[in-house]
Amino acid sequence: MKDDNTLIPIEETSITNLIYTIRGKQVMIDRDLADLYQVQTKRLNEQVKRNSARFPEEFCFRLSTEEKNELVANCDRFTTMKHSSSNPYAFTEQGIAMLSAVLKSDIAVEVSIRIMNSFVEMRKFLLSNQQLFSRLDRVELKQLETDKKLEEVFNYIASNTEVKQKIFFDGQIYDAFRFIADLIGKAQSKLILIDNYVDVNTLNILCKKNSEVDVLIATSGKGNLTTKDMNKFNAQYPSLSVKTTKDFHDRFLxxxxxxxxxxxASIKDAGKKSFAITKIEDGKLVQDLINKVK
Structure with missing residues (x-):
């Protein structure tokens, strides 16, 4: 395990191979994440325990003994866990995004962005092939090892209808994160975020955008977003620009x-307190907001 802050080059295809489907969710195991973050597994889990309020079960959960045994049986590199008295933790995509905040290192931020990019690419693959998958009959589906992933795709498609108003209550962090990420994923060319409190967690959500989409953030600068954070984001998800303005109190996308x-609420805090998201039906109001940002 490295003790310095040198980032080891990681291929996103190799990260994809570390993503498993457990309890119907795409997750990564704590020891794999620790290797990527260049920290000890014990230290990673200690940070999670110290910040337990940030890791609800939708973000992180401990494997049962049966789940651990199945993981060991299917993955030779986990054989050392076979006789361990402690079961590993599994982290969802949202839990991995939160890890970058609690580990507080440049490596954690960089690696988390790459990991989430791998999650995005996996979803794109499944969605782009959903017509092919839908033609398979039930017998063929049972023969696929990707049953659970397909189920997630079909559930997503079935529920992906437009919602004009949504209220999230305190603790619905995963639901709020997913809803905002889905909105961001709708953009084909441009996103404008008006939010006075932005930081690296904001960027972790904005990286859900399509690759050809440009992002403009209009903010008063009250958050902790740094030029270094912006440069790292632009290196992988161009292009992001930030405009400083004190013209706005509320938040808009x-x-x-x-x-x-x-x-x-600021999208970095989505789900931490009760808040609402409402679609603006008046096109003129939307244009007025755009003109104000310009």
């Missing part, structure tokens, strides 16, 4: 200069 949403 504008998609492709056409679709606007009022957001009752």
């Amino acid at each position: 504008i998609i492709d200069d056409k679709e606007g949403y009022f957001i009752g």
